[in-house]
Amino acid sequence: xxxxxxxxxxxxxxxxxxxxxxxxxxxxxxxxxxxxxxxxxxxxxxxxxxxxxxxxxxxxxxxxxxxxxxxxxxxxxxxxxxxxxxxxxxxxxxxxxxxxxxxxxxxxxxxxxxxxxxxxxxxxxxxxxxxxxxxxxxxxxxxxxxxxxxxxxxxxxx
Amino acid sequence: xxxxxxxxxxxxxxxxxxxxxxxxxxxxxxxxxxxxxxxxxxxxxxxxxxxxxxxxxxxxxxxxxxxxxxxxxxxxxxxxxxxxxxxxxxxxxxxxxxxxxxxxxxxxxxxxxxxxxxxxxxxxxxxxxxxxxxxxxxxxxxxxxxxxxxxxxxxxxxxxxxxxxxxxxxxxxxxxxxxxxxxxxxxxxxxxxxxxxxxxxxxxxxxxxxxxxxxxxxxxxxxxxxxxxxxxxxxxxxxxxxxxxxxxxxxxxxxxxxxxxxxxxxxxxxxxxxxxxxxxxxxxxxxxxxxxxxxxxxxxxxxxxxxxxxxxxxxxxxxxxxxxxxxxxxxxxxxxxxxxxxxxxxxxxxxxxxxxxxxxxxxxxxxxxxxxxxxxxxxxxxxxxxxxxxxxxxxxxxxxxxxxxxxxxxxxxxxxxxxxxxxxxxxxxxxxxxxxxxxxxxxxxxxxxxxxxxxxxxxxxxxxxxxxxxxxxxxxxxxxxxxxxxxxxxxxxxxxxxxxxxxxxxxxxxxxxxxxxxxxxxxxxxxxxxxxxx
Numbered sequence: 162x163x164x165x166x167x168x169x170x171x172x173x174x175x176x177x178x179x180x181x182x183x184x185x186x187x188x189x190x191x192x193x194x195x196x197x198x199x200x201x202x203x204x205x206x207x208x209x210x211x212x213x214x215x216x217x218x219x220x221x222x223x224x225x226x227x228x229x230x231x232x233x234x235x236x237x238x239x240x241x242x243x244x245x246x247x248x249x250x251x252x253x254x255x256x257x258x259x260x261x262x263x264x265x266x267x268x269x270x271x272x273x274x275x276x277x278x279x280x281x282x283x284x285x286x287x288x289x290x291x292x293x294x295x296x297x298x299x300x301x302x303x304x305x306x307x308x309x310x311x312x313x314x315x316x317x318x319x
Numbered sequence: 320x321x322x323x324x325x326x327x328x329x330x331x332x333x334x335x336x337x338x339x340x341x342x343x344x345x346x347x348x349x350x351x352x353x354x355x356x357x358x359x360x361x362x363x364x365x366x367x368x369x370x371x372x373x374x375x376x377x378x379x380x381x382x383x384x385x386x387x388x389x390x391x392x393x394x395x396x397x398x399x400x401x402x403x404x405x406x407x408x409x410x411x412x413x414x415x416x417x418x419x420x421x422x423x424x425x426x427x428x429x430x431x432x433x434x435x436x437x438x439x440x441x442x443x444x445x446x447x448x449x450x451x452x453x454x455x456x457x458x459x460x461x462x463x464x465x466x467x468x469x470x471x472x473x474x475x476x477x478x479x480x481x482x483x484x485x486x487x488x489x490x491x492x493x494x495x496x497x498x499x500x501x502x503x504x505x506x507x508x509x510x511x512x513x514x515x516x517x518x519x520x521x522x523x524x525x526x527x528x529x530x531x532x533x534x535x536x537x538x539x540x541x542x543x544x545x546x547x548x549x550x551x552x553x554x555x556x557x558x559x560x561x562x563x564x565x566x567x568x569x570x571x572x573x574x575x576x577x578x579x580x581x582x583x584x585x586x587x588x589x590x591x592x593x594x595x596x597x598x599x600x601x602x603x604x605x606x607x608x609x610x611x612x613x614x615x616x617x618x619x620x621x622x623x624x625x626x627x628x629x630x631x632x633x634x635x636x637x638x639x640x641x642x643x644x645x646x647x648x649x650x651x652x653x654x655x656x657x658x659x660x661x662x663x664x665x666x667x668x669x670x671x672x673x674x675x676x677x678x679x680x681x682x683x684x685x686x687x688x689x690x691x692x693x694x695x696x697x698x699x700x701x702x703x704x705x706x707x708x709x710x711x712x713x714x715x716x717x718x719x720x721x722x723x724x725x726x727x728x729x730x731x732x733x734x735x736x737x738x739x740x741x742x743x744x745x746x747x748x749x750x751x752x753x754x755x756x757x758x759x760x761x762x763x764x765x766x767x768x769x770x771x772x773x774x775x776x777x778x779x780x781x782x783x784x785x786x787x788x789x790x791x792x793x794x795x796x797x798x799x800x801x802x803x804x805x806x807x808x809x810x811x812x813x814x815x816x817x818x819x820x821x822x823x824x825x826x827x828x829x830x831x832x833x834x835x836x837x838x839x840x841x842x843x844x845x846x847x848x849x850x851x852x853x
Binding site: 184185186187189191192194209211212237240241244245248249256259260263264265266267268273276278280281282283284285286287288289290291292293294295297298300301302304305306307308309310311312 | 369372374377378388426481482484494500501644681689692693699705
């Protein structure tokens with residue numbers, strides 16, 4: 162079976178990637194969020210692999226190699242334990258895998274809305290930043306200048 | 320090879336320093352040409368226009384040229400450096416992707432030998448540069464607040480960025496500790512300024528500002544320089560600076576966008592390629608007359624590289640803050656900037672207080688530091704992190720050491736076959752002690768602020784892209800590459816104006832000083848036009 166022209170991944174690799182992504186970030190009805198194996202999110206993940214394809218492919222292969230009897234056949238606890246262990250020690254491939262999955266997951270409209278965020282790009286609307294309490298600066302204003310003036314100090318002086 | 324019409328001044332590089340010197344020299348009415356290997360960056364192409372705004376900081380707007388990999392980039396072999404190189408190749412250079420934090424060097428930074436007995440003094444001092452700092456602040460447009468007792472007097476033309484929830488949270492902790500803090504100076508416009516719109520808090524300043532509120536030289540100096548008659552050619556990658564039979568710079572050989580080779584003759588050549596690109600170009604310009612590289616009779620071209628080790632300590636507080644929806648820069652502390660021998664190291668550091676980050680980047684950085692688990696607990700923990708991040712950067716001064724250096728890689732080359740720079744860099748014991756002191760103080764502050772889940776990242780994750788010291792200034796031709804006003808000791812019509820001429824690094828973001836120096840050098844050139852090569 163050939164690789165998808167857009168993602169560079171084979172159908173089997175995308176299936177395995179989906180199984181891994183769904184373990185890393187599972188759906189949670191209590192929080193009202195889909196998992197990273199949701200079809201739309203998984204498609205975004207696959208499209209986003211891009212320059213990380215060799216690393217992601219390495220990560221998927223490494224996880225498969227660590228899975229006695231195959232990753233898909235592990236129970237949920239086994240999958241999560243394997244993923245957390247692999248991510249902690251897997252180096253650049255693990256970091257790339259996490260980055261690609263998280264980058265796609267946390268821009269999905271459903272996920273952002275469930276977090277109370279707006280599902281939009283920052284520009285052009287932007288956001289509002291409150292001024293904050295500038296009276297907090299009063300204590301600092303009372304300090305005498307303490308930068309070292311090289312016109313008046315010598316070695317070792319403050 | 321195509322021959323081009325001679326120009327009076329050829330500037331190589333259009334970033335912070337190249338733009339400033341081009342603008343300043345434009346009033347001479349000389350024919351000035353700038354060659355830039357990158358493109359103009361259109362505001363509509365910047366990441367914050369799109370829904371993939373966070374992902375693009377890891378792809379085409381990554382700070383690492385190796386990761387970014389645009390065809391306008393050159394590779395850097397930084398395998399033998401704990402700190403990885405950050406830069407940007409395009410009109411505006413590194414100012415396109417900097418955080419716009421805008422501290423100046425302190426007066427003491429120019430006299431470290433006299434004051435602290437280490438490294439060397441600069442051939443210029445703060446007070447000589449002061450009016451150029453001021454001029455540059457007006458040109459770039461600085462927001463800040465006068466009256467800071469931690470730094471020499473200055474008057475930013477715009478009010479500071481609001482404290483917001485995050486800044487106020489830090490401020491309360493700092494006041495309880497009795498330590499200095501002040502709202503940071505920044506080149507993010509807080510009001511409409513010289514054609515730029517005010518900041519609307521896109522929250523994503525580093526990979527370019529779609530609003531145009533952040534000052535990068537493509538929108539500050541360059542429009543004025545172009546209007547004054549300076550020519551800027553993009554996608555022109557310089558291979559070498561050539562010299563004539565008198566040992567003077569004759570011009571430069573470059574490749575255009577179509578890969579065609581050109582020779583550009585010039586009366587004066589100004590190099591503005593940053594602390595990595597400049598020594599690379601000088602070393603690549605070796606010839607029979609200059610066998611060790613151009614302007615390198617001292618042997619110091621490429622040596623004394625300083626990168627500003629920049630640990631970041633982060634944590635999470637219970638209060639919901641405003642990270643990701645405002646500029647990352649918030650405030651600074653100069654409490655530990657000046658030397659105190661009791662600390663066990665010389666020199667010091669600035670503490671830089673940051674706001675949090677966007678949803679994807681929060682997850683990516685929290686997972687990378689082991690604070691966000693995978694699996695069933697992911698969502699619960701994530702909700703305790705997003706919008707609750709606090710973080711302090713420790714901007715450490717690293718002193719010049721000759722073994723920290725840029726050389727030409729014997730194997731790696733760019734797309735035109737020009738040798739890539741190789742970086743050899745190690746952190747000194749003095750700097751390590753400084754880093755650990757700063758990390759401990761940052762942890763103390765964050766603990767006082769009620770933060771939990773503290774994590775300190777010491778080097779690799781935090782390369783600030785401050786590239787300094789590899790063609791240092793000085794009065795002694797045996798101990799420096801350029802003189803006190805930027806002219807190469809060995810080649811009297813060759814000038815260097817970027818961060819490579821720094822003698823020491825200070826403990827601050829360097830762009831304001833790089834540009835003040837560039838304006839100072841341009842001013843010196845203008846004053847000496849009749850005797851420039853004497």
